[in-house]
Each structure stands twice: as C-alpha cells, then as structure tokens.
Amino acid sequence: MAKQRFALLGSGFIGQVHAASIARHPGTELAMVADIDHGRAEALASQYGARAVAVAHAINSDAIDAVLIASATPSHAELLEAAARAGKAVYCEKPIDLSLSRAREVVEKVLPLNVPITVGFNRRFDQSHQQLRRQVEQGVIGNLELIQMVCRASEMPPVSYLRSSGGQMRDQAIHFFDLLRFLTADEVHTVAAMGAALALPEIAEFGDVDTSVLMMRMRSGALAQLDNTRRTGHGYDERINLMGPEGVLESGSQSPQGATLWRGNQRIQPGLWGDWFSRVQDTYYRHLDAFVRHLAGESVPDLPGLLDGLQAQAIAEAAVTSLQTGQFVAVEQLA
Amino acid sequence: MAKQRFALLGSGFIGQVHAASIARHPGTELAMVADIDHGRAEALASQYGARAVAVAHAINSDAIDAVLIASATPSHAELLEAAARAGKAVYCEKPIDLSLSRAREVVEKVLPLNVPITVGFNRRFDQSHQQLRRQVEQGVIGNLELIQMVCRASEMPPVSYLRSSGGQMRDQAIHFFDLLRFLTADEVHTVAAMGAALALPEIAEFGDVDTSVLMMRMRSGALAQLDNTRRTGHGYDERINLMGPEGVLESGSQSPQGATLWRGNQRIQPGLWGDWFSRVQDTYYRHLDAFVRHLAGESVPDLPGLLDGLQAQAIAEAAVTSLQTGQFVAVEQLA
Amino acid sequence: MAKQRFALLGSGFIGQVHAASIARHPGTELAMVADIDHGRAEALASQYGARAVAVAHAINSDAIDAVLIASATPSHAELLEAAARAGKAVYCEKPIDLSLSRAREVVEKVLPLNVPITVGFNRRFDQSHQQLRRQVEQGVIGNLELIQMVCRASEMPPVSYLRSSGGQMRDQAIHFFDLLRFLTADEVHTVAAMGAALALPEIAEFGDVDTSVLMMRMRSGALAQLDNTRRTGHGYDERINLMGPEGVLESGSQSPQGATLWRGNQRIQPGLWGDWFSRVQDTYYRHLDAFVRHLAGESVPDLPGLLDGLQAQAIAEAAVTSLQTGQFVAVEQLA
Amino acid sequence: MAKQRFALLGSGFIGQVHAASIARHPGTELAMVADIDHGRAEALASQYGARAVAVAHAINSDAIDAVLIASATPSHAELLEAAARAGKAVYCEKPIDLSLSRAREVVEKVLPLNVPITVGFNRRFDQSHQQLRRQVEQGVIGNLELIQMVCRASEMPPVSYLRSSGGQMRDQAIHFFDLLRFLTADEVHTVAAMGAALALPEIAEFGDVDTSVLMMRMRSGALAQLDNTRRTGHGYDERINLMGPEGVLESGSQSPQGATLWRGNQRIQPGLWGDWFSRVQDTYYRHLDAFVRHLAGESVPDLPGLLDGLQAQAIAEAAVTSLQTGQFVAVEQLA
Structure with missing residues (x-):
C-alpha cells in the first residue's frame, strides 16, 4: 500500500510526539505541518523533511x-469538520x-460523511491494558x-x-472513562464523585x-472505582484491576528497570516512572499504527471513534455534576 | 504480674480462636468457658484445662x-454490661x-463504670497495617x-x-471503617455507597x-475509597494504600510462601491466601497481647475502645442509608 | 495411635526448639529431658511437664x-548407637x-538393628523446597x-x-549437600571449591x-553451584534455582510481611529475614511430623535417613579436600 | 561538534543493529557500508542513505x-589494524x-598508534549493570x-x-568475564570450570x-560464580548479584511489561524476555553513545578498550583449559 500522507495540525508538545510517530511508521509520511505559530511549524517540519503550510x-x-x-x-471541532468535509481520514x-453539546453537533455533521476517524x-x-481486554x-x-482504576x-x-x-474530569479522568468502556464493553449508568483541591487549593x-474519587454503576450491574490526582510524591501511578468471579486481571504500576539494593532489613528497588509521558509514550505510536491498519482495511475493534469520544465526555459531564451537587448522577447515553 | 484469668463466653469458631490465644499467651490463663451449648463449652474447656461453667x-x-x-x-450488649458491672475487664x-441505638445505650451505661474494655x-x-500507622x-x-482500601x-x-x-456494611466493611479511622486518626464526614448482589442474587x-464500592470524605478533607466482595476467584484479597504529598504507603495483598515456576513466557507464583482467616489469624493474638499490656498499665494507643466500636457502626449506618437511597450521607459523630 | 513418648537428649538452643515441637505435636509427648547440665534439663523439662533424667x-x-x-x-554417635540398641526410634x-569414618562405623552397627532413624x-x-521436589x-x-543454591x-x-x-563445609554447606541430593534424586560425582576468610580473617x-563457592558435577551429568557465607549485611539469604529444559523452579529468598513505601523514585520493601532461624523455624516441626508419620507406618520418602547423613558428609569431605588442595575431587559413594 | 562519519564494515545481523544506532544517534552519520556480500551492503546502505563501498x-x-x-x-584483527593505521577511530x-596470541600481536601494533578504540x-x-557499578x-x-552471574x-x-x-567460553561467557572485571575493577586470578553438552550432545x-559453571578467585580475594546455558525453557535469563559486607546489589532477570492474572491459588505474570536481543538491544546504542562522547573529549571510564578485550579473552582461555583438564587454572594478566 502507498504511504498515508499526513498533515499535522499543531506543533506543540503533543504535535511533536505525533510527528515523531508519523515519521517513524513505515506506513505513513509526514508531508505537511501547520500551526498558528508558523515558525514553530517550520521548525518541526524541517526536522522531518516536511513542509510548513x-x-x-x-x-x-x-x-x-x-x-x-x-x-x-x-x-478541534472546526478542524475536524473541515477535514472530514475535505474527505480526509x-x-x-x-x-x-x-462543550459536549458543541461536540455532539459536530459529530452529527461528520458521521454521515463516512470518513475514517479516530479520537x-x-x-x-x-x-x-490491551492484554486485559483480550483476556476479558x-x-x-x-x-x-x-x-x-487509578490515575495519579x-x-x-x-x-x-x-x-x-475543563477541569480534572474532562481533562484527566476522561481517559479512564474511555478505558472503562473499552475494557468492559459496557456503559456507565450512574456516577458519583467527590473531589478536593488538596495539592493546589487556589484552583478551587x-x-x-x-x-478525586469516583464510583460508577455499569449497565451490566458491575461496579467501578476511579481515583485521580494531579501530583504525587512517588511518580506516575496508573493501574487497573478487573475482578470477575474467576479471578483478577491487573495492569499494574510500572517502573523503569534498575538495580535492587538489599541492605539491613530493606529492599530498595526502582520506583515508578517519574512522569506520565514515560509510561504512555509508546501508546501514541501504537494508536497511529492501529489507525493505519484501519485505513488499510483491517478490522481494528480497539480503535476509538467519534461516538467513543462523545460518550467519554458524557461521563465526564455527569461526574462534574456529581462533584458540584453531591448527588448520584445518571449518565446520558450517546454512543 | 499475675496472669489475667479469663472467662470465655462463646465457644464457636471465633471463641475457639480466642481460647487458643489465651492459652498461648504467657500473661493470660483460660480459666472458664461458658456457652449456651454446654457440651461445646466443655469440649473446648477440657482442651485447655479450663472449667465449663x-x-x-x-x-x-x-x-x-x-x-x-x-x-x-x-x-453482646447484655453480657458487656453485666461483665462491666461485675468489674471485669x-x-x-x-x-x-x-442496632446502633442499642449499642449507644449500653456504651453510655458502661463507660462510667471505668473498667478496661476493648472491642x-x-x-x-x-x-x-500497624507499620502504615507508625509511618503515617x-x-x-x-x-x-x-x-x-480493598476487602475481598x-x-x-x-x-x-x-x-x-446486619448486611455487608455492618458485618464486613465495618472492619475497614475502623481501620480507616485508625490509620488516619481522622473521622469520616460523608459517605456514598453503591452495591449489588452479583455473586448471590437471592440475598437482595x-x-x-x-x-460494594464506597467513597468517603474525611473531616480533614482527605478522600477515601473502599471496595468489598463476599467471594472471589483468587483467594482473600485485603490491601490498603495511603497517599500523601510525599509518597505512598502500602499494605499489600499477602500470599503464602512457595515455589516459583518460570516456564515459556510465564512466571507462576503462589496466589493469595485462600481465606480471610489465614491472613488475619495472628491479629487475634496480637490484639489480646495489646489488651494484656493495657491491663498491665502500659499505654497502648492502638487499642480499640467502646467509642471506636460505636463510631465504626455509625459509619456503617450511614453507608447502609447511602446504599438504600442513592444519596451522599453525613456520618453521625459519636466518638 | 498412642502418642510417641520422646526423650530429648540435650537442652541447649536446638534442644529447646525440638522440645517445643514435641510438646506441640498432637502425636508426640515430651516425657523426659536429659543433659550433662542437669539444671538446664530441669528448667526445660518443667516448662513442658516432662521429667529431667x-x-x-x-x-x-x-x-x-x-x-x-x-x-x-x-x-551423637555414641547416643545414636545406644538408643538404637535399646530399640528406640x-x-x-x-x-x-x-569424623566420617567414625560416622560410618556407627552406621554399620546401627543399620542392622532396623529401628526407625532420621538424621x-x-x-x-x-x-x-518441598514444592520444588514435588514439581521436579x-x-x-x-x-x-x-x-x-545460595546459603548466606x-x-x-x-x-x-x-x-x-568442623568448618564451613561440614557445618553449614552440609545442609545444601543434602538438599542437592534430595532435590535431584541424584548423587554428586565431583566437587570443586574455593573459599576465603573474608569476614573474619582469623579463622584462617x-x-x-x-x-565459599562450589561447583559439582552430578552423576546424571547435571551441574550444580553453591555459595556460602557466614555473615551478610542484608539478613539471611537462602535460595535454590533448578533449571531443566522446560523451565526453572525457584525457591526464593524470603522476607517477613510488611509495608511498602513508594517515595521519590524508590520503592522500599521489607528485606530478608534477619536470621536463619526465622526462616527455617517451621521445618523442625515439619520434620518431626514426617518422622511421626513414618513411625505410624506411612511411607515418607522425604525423610532423611542414616545413609543420607553419611553421603552428605562424604560430599563435605570432598569439598574440604578441594578447598585445601585446589583440585577437583571425586566424591566417595556411600549411600 | 561535527557528526562522526562512520563506515560500517559488515552488514549481517549485528551490522544492521549498529547501522540503526549510527543512523539514530544525533552525533553520528552512517556514511558508508562495506561487506564481502556487496548486495547486502547495498541493501543496508540504501536504507539509511549511505553508500555501499x-x-x-x-x-x-x-x-x-x-x-x-x-x-x-x-x-576483525586485520581490519582493526588497517583502520587504526588509517587514523580512524x-x-x-x-x-x-x-586466537589470543593473534589478538595480542594486533593489540601490540595498534596501541602505539594511539587512535580511539573500543571493543x-x-x-x-x-x-x-551500570547502576551496580556506580553503587559499588x-x-x-x-x-x-x-x-x-547468570547468563542463560x-x-x-x-x-x-x-x-x-570458539566455544561457549570464548563466545558467550566472555561478555561476563568482561562484566566481572568492569563491575569489580578487579582481575580474575584463578578459574575453574565444569561443562557439559546437555542440550545438544553432538557439539561435544x-x-x-x-x-557450564565456573568459579573464580579475584586478586582481591573475592570469589565469583558464573553459569551459562545455550538454551532454556523460560526465555533469556541474565542476572548479576554482588555481595559486600554491607549488603547486596542485584541486576535481576528482566521481563516485558504485561498483565497479571490472579486466579485460584496462582499469580501468573509475564516471564522473561524471549531472547537475548530483546534484553540487551539498547546497550548497543548506549555503547555507541559512550564512544561518541569519548571522541568528543569526555572522560568515559566505562568504555571497554583493547586491553579489556585481551584480558577477557585471557580469562576465557584459562576457562577452556580448566574445562579440558579438570584443573584450577591461573589467568594470564595482560591488561
């Protein structure tokens, strides 16, 4: 198959991460980079032999x-609509x-265009996490x-x-709302949340x-928990534990490799990855790869689509309402 | 100091556990055993050279x-009051x-009697868990x-x-309501709970x-989570994770010692203790030991007292209300 | 079956360990204790309601x-012979x-007496370790x-x-010579050893x-390694790793349970047991139990007998010779 | 600094690994590739925009x-001499x-040329492993x-x-002879080895x-052990354990990240890397990087030089002699 020629819109931190993935992937080519800050687009484009446009x-x-x-x-919304109208993946x-309502509007316009989209x-x-899904x-x-689920x-x-x-629910927890849907193939029915500004009181x-801590009842009847923090004293801590009647599947906290010191009555080992990016770095490439396989006609069931994007946001909205009202909140079903 | 001469009331499973502790502890003596089932009392008494009365x-x-x-x-309530009136520890x-109100009544009568009591x-x-407390x-x-907190x-x-x-909150989760108070030296302000009868639907x-899953806001502003199950497919799973700005303290799931098998691309190790008793067995003896040290005049701050008993029940009551109403519930402060 | 009535000869540290096992085991009774130091025998006997004789x-x-x-x-040798002649287990x-030759002499006299004996x-x-054996x-x-094998x-x-x-080979390594025979159901053919007095030079x-480090060729062709130290800075470290074409079985270093601290970029967990006794304590009871089952007529293939005692010593002798001569040394086959 | 322009000689598996490192490193450029098999050189060169020559x-x-x-x-020897004479790093x-004697001859000719060389x-x-070295x-x-040391x-x-x-000592164990020298900053004084052809008897x-198993006495008096296998049933197993009076430092077996399954009384986790290359892959890049820093004038004490190459071979020769003769063998000191 010919390489997929990509235009990258945005050349900030996360744009640079995607640029590296596109350049490295054998099925893609970084052809153009665009950014409001044209100089930044040029710097990134030149690094990979692309054009700043x-x-x-x-x-x-x-x-x-x-x-x-x-x-x-x-x-995002405007560019998504424009790109889809132009027939691009x-x-x-x-x-x-x-805004969830703005997101819904765009999705309603874009879905009928029938172009390949991933969120x-x-x-x-x-x-x-994928091993968990497969075993489930x-x-x-x-x-x-x-x-x-833990996201610290x-x-x-x-x-x-x-x-x-958009706040901790819409910005951070949303990844885990999506993971929860992905891992369970189920939908969140009700959510309740408690939160506090303990690390940086001024954000209140x-x-x-x-x-924050959340609990959720799934449509199947299963129960879920999530906690989120914005800063720790022990690195980036992400883990998922799934229990069914036959056992537990766990995607645990991850650490860099390193030496162990046994001394006196202690065993001292490497702690967690220092930051979220070290832990999740390779998922960007793997997501791109899944998208490319999808473009090539392969069935890629894990690929998150527009409705996945909407539904995770709907959970976040309900969680925000619960945080604000101290009530259990039913989640709107959009997907 | 002379040995504390104990009368054990009740000779069922947990009575037998306590009998073994009392017999083994150098500072205590199992002198009498009483039970409505006198034959069972005699069987247990004779095993330790005690009298069935x-x-x-x-x-x-x-x-x-x-x-x-x-x-x-x-x-319990009646015997507690009678024993305290008789001046026994x-x-x-x-x-x-x-019944929390019945428990309060008894505590109000017993507290002024000023006898040493532990719950x-x-x-x-x-x-x-105690190492967590010390380090906190x-x-x-x-x-x-x-x-x-996890209690499966x-x-x-x-x-x-x-x-x-009394249901999962009053019977099982109550231990963790107490642990939460113990580990944090703080009180639960609000609780919210979701539950389901997934393993045995008829108990609904x-x-x-x-x-069940619970979240709690502490008076200090800290947030807490607890999940409880009545049966698993992977043994008895109890763990506690405490996070502060400087790091995390963890009292993890525990397993028996055993051989590891590395084969193919797997590492197979012993799983968890099969049942709760294997895990917590030695805490009965250690609790008894703490009580004996208290009786000997030592300051034993960890020892749970009558008000600890009441307050954990008050949290359980609030949790039950939340389960039933789908509301966040404020916890009555009794301690 | 009636309880096996034991006489314990020797009331020092290890005698006290055995006394506790005999007293605790439902199939045995500590009837008599004897020691050159009669006062010490009396002290131990009175603790368990036995007689000092x-x-x-x-x-x-x-x-x-x-x-x-x-x-x-x-x-040992004289008492073993006397007890066997008196028809005792x-x-x-x-x-x-x-002295291996003295040990052989006694074994030759005692074997025909056909009394149950364990070393x-x-x-x-x-x-x-037993799980390793079963899986092998x-x-x-x-x-x-x-x-x-590691014994530190x-x-x-x-x-x-x-x-x-008798030196590190005869006193410490000998347990692992026996374990090696037990775990492999094979015999050591040749041994080579290097040693040094690094912790306490004066013992040279x-x-x-x-x-010390040793390597051994087994009769089957398998190869084995053992290292031994008399003191560490990290507690008692005993572990065994068995490799075959299909995988590895490992009986690893063991630690007491305890809290984990994650802080900064470190994970700090409990280290090893501080001393050998904490690690092996329960093996004394389990060995006694196996012997009691043997006395009751059960087939107990793990039970170490007189020839096992001799053969482990023969390996130790060869190891000493290797240490002294810097040669590979063939092991005399006695078992 | 200008990029170091590299010519790569050899475009087989390991040449391809080095090509990728040189292409990826910001301080180096893959300019030319040469190979007896010119087609293979061309294929590799074209992949990185280099010339096949x-x-x-x-x-x-x-x-x-x-x-x-x-x-x-x-x-190797001839090309090393030619490149050094041409003034190349x-x-x-x-x-x-x-052949150790051939290697010595070349080293004696090349050393006076004073060009930067790493082996x-x-x-x-x-x-x-480097963390071990730093902490030692x-x-x-x-x-x-x-x-x-374990290399399976x-x-x-x-x-x-x-x-x-050249056999297991010269081909496989040699890496660990070098690591032993690197980690201890000490020299091997005496070696003894036992070996067998268990996995593939025909190689005998x-x-x-x-x-094979080896033991070594260091000049300092420390003792070392190494075992080597050519095939396992549990993946690639490399680990190093260093003991001193104050504790133990361990560079343990490494596994890919993955999910854990707790089920029944088992915990099942990912096993070891399946092959040596997955484990050591990044060391090629890191070695290249150290060499580039050396070329840039930085002091890079870990960089292995010509004499390190010779000395590791001298240990391998002594180990071969021990395998063949069943004797302890003194190691020639060349470094």
Whole structure:
C-alpha cells in the first residue's frame, strides 16, 4: 500500500510526539505541518523533511490523505469538520470540544460523511491494558463485577493550563472513562464523585479539583472505582484491576528497570516512572499504527471513534455534576 | 504480674480462636468457658484445662479477672454490661449490637463504670497495617490525601449467616471503617455507597449486597475509597494504600510462601491466601497481647475502645442509608 | 495411635526448639529431658511437664518410644548407637559424627538393628523446597541440568563455635549437600571449591573459611553451584534455582510481611529475614511430623535417613579436600 | 561538534543493529557500508542513505572519521589494524581474534598508534549493570566479597555457528568475564570450570559445551560464580548479584511489561524476555553513545578498550583449559 500522507495540525508538545510517530511508521509520511505559530511549524517540519503550510492548505491539499489534529482544544471541532468535509481520514486529539453539546453537533455533521476517524484515546493501546481486554474477551475471569482504576499524575500542571483545561474530569479522568468502556464493553449508568483541591487549593477558585474519587454503576450491574490526582510524591501511578468471579486481571504500576539494593532489613528497588509521558509514550505510536491498519482495511475493534469520544465526555459531564451537587448522577447515553 | 484469668463466653469458631490465644499467651490463663451449648463449652474447656461453667457464674466469679465475649451477636450488649458491672475487664467481639441505638445505650451505661474494655477490631493489629500507622504518625508521606482500601473475602458465607449478619456494611466493611479511622486518626464526614448482589442474587431479597464500592470524605478533607466482595476467584484479597504529598504507603495483598515456576513466557507464583482467616489469624493474638499490656498499665494507643466500636457502626449506618437511597450521607459523630 | 513418648537428649538452643515441637505435636509427648547440665534439663523439662533424667535412664526407659539427640556433636554417635540398641526410634541431629569414618562405623552397627532413624536435615521440610521436589518429580521442567543454591547466613558465629564446628563445609554447606541430593534424586560425582576468610580473617588460622563457592558435577551429568557465607549485611539469604529444559523452579529468598513505601523514585520493601532461624523455624516441626508419620507406618520418602547423613558428609569431605588442595575431587559413594 | 562519519564494515545481523544506532544517534552519520556480500551492503546502505563501498575504500576515505567493525570474526584483527593505521577511530566487535596470541600481536601494533578504540563489550552499558557499578564505586555495599552471574541464553544457535564460534567460553561467557572485571575493577586470578553438552550432545564432538559453571578467585580475594546455558525453557535469563559486607546489589532477570492474572491459588505474570536481543538491544546504542562522547573529549571510564578485550579473552582461555583438564587454572594478566 502507498504511504498515508499526513498533515499535522499543531506543533506543540503533543504535535511533536505525533510527528515523531508519523515519521517513524513505515506506513505513513509526514508531508505537511501547520500551526498558528508558523515558525514553530517550520521548525518541526524541517526536522522531518516536511513542509510548513497554512491550515487550510493542509486540509484541502490533494497531496494529503490524512489529517492529525493536535492543535489547541477550542479549534478541534472546526478542524475536524473541515477535514472530514475535505474527505480526509482524521486522527483527532481528545476532546472533540470541551462543550459536549458543541461536540455532539459536530459529530452529527461528520458521521454521515463516512470518513475514517479516530479520537485520541491512546491509552487503549497500552500493551498491558490491551492484554486485559483480550483476556476479558476470552472470559478468563468471567463477567466483570468490580473495576478499580487509578490515575495519579505526578506533576501539577500550571494553573494557566488548568484554568482552560475543563477541569480534572474532562481533562484527566476522561481517559479512564474511555478505558472503562473499552475494557468492559459496557456503559456507565450512574456516577458519583467527590473531589478536593488538596495539592493546589487556589484552583478551587475556578471550581477545579486535583484529587478525586469516583464510583460508577455499569449497565451490566458491575461496579467501578476511579481515583485521580494531579501530583504525587512517588511518580506516575496508573493501574487497573478487573475482578470477575474467576479471578483478577491487573495492569499494574510500572517502573523503569534498575538495580535492587538489599541492605539491613530493606529492599530498595526502582520506583515508578517519574512522569506520565514515560509510561504512555509508546501508546501514541501504537494508536497511529492501529489507525493505519484501519485505513488499510483491517478490522481494528480497539480503535476509538467519534461516538467513543462523545460518550467519554458524557461521563465526564455527569461526574462534574456529581462533584458540584453531591448527588448520584445518571449518565446520558450517546454512543 | 499475675496472669489475667479469663472467662470465655462463646465457644464457636471465633471463641475457639480466642481460647487458643489465651492459652498461648504467657500473661493470660483460660480459666472458664461458658456457652449456651454446654457440651461445646466443655469440649473446648477440657482442651485447655479450663472449667465449663454457666455464663452468670463466669461473669461474677472472683476467680476471673477478664471476660472475653465471643458469643452470638445479639447477646453482646447484655453480657458487656453485666461483665462491666461485675468489674471485669472486657474484650468484646464486634459489634456491640447490630442496632446502633442499642449499642449507644449500653456504651453510655458502661463507660462510667471505668473498667478496661476493648472491642474486637483485631485488624488494627495486622503487622503491615500497624507499620502504615507508625509511618503515617512519623510523617513519612505527609498529611494523608487519598486512601484506598480493598476487602475481598473469598468464600460466600451461608445465606443463613448473611440473613442475620446486619448486611455487608455492618458485618464486613465495618472492619475497614475502623481501620480507616485508625490509620488516619481522622473521622469520616460523608459517605456514598453503591452495591449489588452479583455473586448471590437471592440475598437482595433481604436487602443485602455482596459487592460494594464506597467513597468517603474525611473531616480533614482527605478522600477515601473502599471496595468489598463476599467471594472471589483468587483467594482473600485485603490491601490498603495511603497517599500523601510525599509518597505512598502500602499494605499489600499477602500470599503464602512457595515455589516459583518460570516456564515459556510465564512466571507462576503462589496466589493469595485462600481465606480471610489465614491472613488475619495472628491479629487475634496480637490484639489480646495489646489488651494484656493495657491491663498491665502500659499505654497502648492502638487499642480499640467502646467509642471506636460505636463510631465504626455509625459509619456503617450511614453507608447502609447511602446504599438504600442513592444519596451522599453525613456520618453521625459519636466518638 | 498412642502418642510417641520422646526423650530429648540435650537442652541447649536446638534442644529447646525440638522440645517445643514435641510438646506441640498432637502425636508426640515430651516425657523426659536429659543433659550433662542437669539444671538446664530441669528448667526445660518443667516448662513442658516432662521429667529431667540421666541420659542412660532416658535411653533405656520402657516409658520412652523415641529419642531425640540434640546434644553436643561429639556425643551423637555414641547416643545414636545406644538408643538404637535399646530399640528406640531415633531422631539424630546432624552430623552423626564430624569424623566420617567414625560416622560410618556407627552406621554399620546401627543399620542392622532396623529401628526407625532420621538424621536432622530439616531443610528438606521447607515448604518451598518441598514444592520444588514435588514439581521436579512430576517432570514440570524436565530432567535437571543446572542447580544453583545460595546459603548466606547473616551473623558470624563465635570463633569458639567455629573452632569445633568442623568448618564451613561440614557445618553449614552440609545442609545444601543434602538438599542437592534430595532435590535431584541424584548423587554428586565431583566437587570443586574455593573459599576465603573474608569476614573474619582469623579463622584462617585453624583452616576455616567464611565465604565459599562450589561447583559439582552430578552423576546424571547435571551441574550444580553453591555459595556460602557466614555473615551478610542484608539478613539471611537462602535460595535454590533448578533449571531443566522446560523451565526453572525457584525457591526464593524470603522476607517477613510488611509495608511498602513508594517515595521519590524508590520503592522500599521489607528485606530478608534477619536470621536463619526465622526462616527455617517451621521445618523442625515439619520434620518431626514426617518422622511421626513414618513411625505410624506411612511411607515418607522425604525423610532423611542414616545413609543420607553419611553421603552428605562424604560430599563435605570432598569439598574440604578441594578447598585445601585446589583440585577437583571425586566424591566417595556411600549411600 | 561535527557528526562522526562512520563506515560500517559488515552488514549481517549485528551490522544492521549498529547501522540503526549510527543512523539514530544525533552525533553520528552512517556514511558508508562495506561487506564481502556487496548486495547486502547495498541493501543496508540504501536504507539509511549511505553508500555501499569496498572495504579498503571505506577504511581509507577522507570522508570517514570512524570505522565500526562488525564483519566475520576472522577478519576483525586485520581490519582493526588497517583502520587504526588509517587514523580512524574504531569500534570493533568482540573478539579481536579467536586466537589470543593473534589478538595480542594486533593489540601490540595498534596501541602505539594511539587512535580511539573500543571493543564491543556492550553489556557494560546495560542500565541496571551500570547502576551496580556506580553503587559499588560509591561503596554502598563495601568491598565486594561474592559475585554471582547468570547468563542463560534461550535458543541454541545452529551447530554451524557453534563450530566456528570458539566455544561457549570464548563466545558467550566472555561478555561476563568482561562484566566481572568492569563491575569489580578487579582481575580474575584463578578459574575453574565444569561443562557439559546437555542440550545438544553432538557439539561435544568438537569439544564444545552448552551448559557450564565456573568459579573464580579475584586478586582481591573475592570469589565469583558464573553459569551459562545455550538454551532454556523460560526465555533469556541474565542476572548479576554482588555481595559486600554491607549488603547486596542485584541486576535481576528482566521481563516485558504485561498483565497479571490472579486466579485460584496462582499469580501468573509475564516471564522473561524471549531472547537475548530483546534484553540487551539498547546497550548497543548506549555503547555507541559512550564512544561518541569519548571522541568528543569526555572522560568515559566505562568504555571497554583493547586491553579489556585481551584480558577477557585471557580469562576465557584459562576457562577452556580448566574445562579440558579438570584443573584450577591461573589467568594470564595482560591488561
């Protein structure tokens, strides 16, 4: 098959991550880079022998097969619609839009266009998480009854970022709302959440929290838990524990390899990865690879689509309502 | 110091556990055993060279210093009051009474009598859990922010037991409500719970659940989670994870020692203890030992007292209300 | 079956360990204790309601079924012979005698008497090691090819003890020579050893070492390694690794249960047991239990007998020769 | 600094590994590839935009700064000498020559030429092993007393490869002879070895073994052990355990990340890496990086040089002699 020629929209941190994946993947080619900050686009483009262009040019060019949207969140919806109308395949970073109603509008317009689209829930492509999914499908532990998820990010993002992030539910927990749907092949029926601004009390001013716990009832009757933190003193801690009547499947905390010291009555080993990116880095490449296989006609059931994007957001909205009201909240079913 | 002469009330399974502890401890002596089933009392008494007597005799005898109440739950409150009035030290299995108001009444009568009393929250004496407490006190991880507790019992008790158990909150989760108070030196402010009868649907008939998740907000602002199951496919799984700004302290799942097999691409190790008793067995002895040290005048801050018994029940009541109403419920503060 | 009435010869540390086992085992009774230091015998006997008697009395009494020899090493051979001639079952601490020829003489006299005898290779009854044996028997990893054994004791014994111990091969490594025979059901054909007095150089004066490495060729062609130390800075480290064409079986280093601390980039867990006794404690009871089952007519293939005692000593002798000469040494086959 | 322009000699498996490293490293450029099989050189060169040239051209070109020798072993010595005479920096795969005397001759000629040279002991650049070295240097466990090394390769190489490999000591164990010198900063004084052809008996015909155990006495008095296998049933198993008076440092067996299954009384986790290359892959890049830093004038004490190459071979020769004679053999000191 000919290489998929990608235009990358957005050349910030996450854009650079995608650029490296596209350049490395044998089935893709980084052809164009566009960014409001044209200089930054040029710097990135030149690193990979691509061209820095205007956004509209990238989206409409005949020399482009696929568009990867990694620009600022408020631009996602518009770019997604434009790219889909131009007939391009689209890999869109999450969220589609911070406003769920705006996201729904766009999805309703874009779905009928029938172009291949994936939404950036890259954590589905964590190898350990995928092993969980495969073993759940095979019935290794029976029907799921209890799900426990932990997402403890190690470093508080800047307040400026948090202010426009949509808050911990929409920005951080949303990955785990998607993972929960992915791992269980089930939908969240009801959610309840408690949160607090313990690490950085000032973010309470704009209604955000940095520490939260959630519980969810699934449509199947299974129960789920999630906790989230924005900073830890022990690195990046992500783990998932799935229980069924036949046993438990666990995708545990991960650490870099390293030496062990046994001394006195202690065993001292390497702790966790210091930051989230070290842990999830390879999932971006693996997500891209899944998308490319999808484009090549392969059935790729793990690939998160537009409705997955919407549904995870709907859970986040319900969680925000629960945080604000202290009530159990039913989740709107969109997928 | 002279040995503490114990009368054991109740000679069922848990009475037998306590009998073995009392017989083994160098500071205690099993002098009398009483049980409604006198034959069972005699069998146990003879095993340890004790006398089988009537309950009233045991409680009032001058040859007895301390009473251990391990009889059926409905008898606890009355026996506790009688033993305290007789001036005996009392080790009372939890709960004081399944009815919180009845328990409060008894505690209000017994407290002024000023006899040494401990309530059977033996899990405080789990060596790993106690190490957590010591390190939290020393500030090793800073002020607690997030607490995660797992209590997954492996074998469904008989329905007949469940019917009179008070339900999963009052019977099983209560140990972890106490542990939460113990480990944090804090109180639960609000609780929310979701539950389901997944393992044994028929228990829903009498309003019980076998699988539940809870979240709690502590007075300090910290957040806590707990999940409970009545049966698993992987043994008895109990673990606690405490997070503060400086790190995490973990009292993990425990397994028997055993051989590891590396074969093909698998590493196969011993799984968890098969049942709760194998895991917690030594905490009964250690609790007894703490009580004996208390009787000898030592300061034993970990020892659970009457108000600890009441407060854990108050949390359980709030959890039951949340289960039934789907509301966040404030916890009555009694301690 | 009636209880086996034991006379315990020797009431030092290891005698006290055996006394506790005999008292605890439902099939045995500690009837008499004898020791050159009669006061010490009395102290131990009174603790368990036994009688302190003279050695000759214990051995010849009709009220005794079995003799446990835990006296000083130089007395083992004579007591073993006397007890066997008196028709008693005998549990004899290793070694039979530090002199292999003296040990052979006794064994030749005692074997035809046909009384039940076991020699104190208690480590065969380590639960993990026994699991290795069972799985090897079942062919889980195929025919053994490579055996790795580690025995690193944590605390240097006193020089006075070492001076009369027979040296590291006869005193410490001998347990692993026996384990090697037990685990492989094979015999050592050739041994080579290197040693040094690194922890306590003065023991070189009487020809002893505190750190040693050995390699052995088994009759089957398999190869084995062993290392020994007399003191560590990290507790008691004992582990065995068996490799066959189908995989590896491992009985690993063991640690007490305890809390884990994750902080910064470290994970800090409990280290090893501080001393050998904490690790092997329960093997004494399990060895006694196996002997009792043997006395009751059960087939107990793991039970170490007189010839096992001799053969382990023969390996130790060859190892000493290798240490002294820097040669590969063939092992005399006695078993 | 300008990029180091590399000529790669040899485009087989290991040449391809080096090509990828050179292409990826920001301080190096793959300029030319030479191979007896010119087609293979062209295929590899074209992949990285390099030129396929004749060996002599590569070595003598002004457009080349450094030569990486990854050709067949018998050509190493000659190419090393030629490249050094041409004033190039040289990264030479081990061994310099299978004949130690031939290797010495070349080293004696090349050393006075004073060009930067490194020999391919890439395992020094394993991150865990390097952490051991750093901590040993810092005295974390005190002076080394006991070293245990395991190198169990998972897949039997073809007999054709083995026949010309120099045998297990010169081909496989040699990496661990180098690591032993690196980790201890000490020299091997005496070696003793036992070996057998258990996995593939036919290799005994040409004097080779596939399973071997070695013990070594270091000049400092420390003792070391090594075992080697050519195939396992449990993947690639490499581990190092260093003991000093203050504790143990361990670079353990490594496994890919993956899910854990707890079921019944088992915990099933991912086993070891399936093959040696998965485990050591990144050490090639890290070795190259160290060489580039050396070329840039940085002090890189871990970099293995010509004398390191010779000394590891001298240990291998002594080990072969011990295998053949059943004697302890003193190691010639060349470094």
